[in-house]
Amino acid sequence: MVAQFNSIAVVEQDLQDHLFGSDRVTPPLDLRRGLGFLQGGRCFYCKGELTGTAEADHFVPRSRCNVDAIENLVMADRSCNNDKRDILAGPELIRTWAERNRVEGANLVRIANNSRWDTDATVTLAVARSIYRNLPGRDTPFWLGRGKVDSATPALAVGALQIWIDGFR
Numbered sequence: 001m002v003a004q005f006n007s008i009a010v011v012e013q014d015l016q017d018h019l020f021g022s023d024r025v026t027p028p029l030d031l032r033r034g035l036g037f038l039q040g041g042r043c044f045y046c047k048g049e050l051t052g053t054a055e056a057d058h059f060v061p062r063s064r065c066n067v068d069a070i071e072n073l074v075m076a077d078r079s080c081n082n083d084k085r086d087i088l089a090g091p092e093l094i095r096t097w098a099e100r101n102r103v104e105g106a107n108l109v110r111i112a113n114n115s116r117w118d119t120d121a122t123v124t125l126a127v128a129r130s131i132y133r134n135l136p137g138r139d140t141p142f143w144l145g146r147g148k149v150d151s152a153t154p155a156l157a158v159g160a161l162q163i164w165i166d167g168f169r
């Protein structure tokens with residue numbers, strides 16, 4: 001019966017992903033708390049204070065990459081998370097994210113292990129690079145912050161990822 005419930009749960013999750021997009025994955029509370037702590041209790045995007053309704057956001061939208069590893073997660077308040085949806089973050093945010101992942105790499109692994117969650121810096125970085133490198137043209141719309149979508153040069157975003165790549169050397 002348990003197996004039956006589990007398979008129903010899997011089907012329901014697939015259906016949800018199909019209907020609402022696949023950004024709806026809720027990591028455990030420990031992981032969300034740990035990430036929030038690394039961010040000083042502030043929203044990754046607007047730096048507003050995180051409250052009980054804070055959500056774990058896939059920095060590179062899950063609908064584009066399917067990477068759930070902790071390196072791809074940041075804590076955001078609901079308004080930033082809803083506003084960003086599946087839009088790719090712009091160069092400045094990439095820089096902040098790359099810096100977070102470089103500086104907090106060991107802490108991210110520890111938090112993920114404590115929460116039995118995936119951690120994979122190499123794959124997260126490779127996927128992010130590949131997505132940003134393969135964007136068409138110069139004028140790609142990026143999410144720059146709540147209420148701000150504007151075009152920027154993808155190469156700037158690829159350049160911003162370099163901070164994290166340098167950390168691997």
Ligand SMILES: [Zn+2]
Pocket residue numbers: 043044045046047048076077079080081
């Ligand atoms: Zn925010």
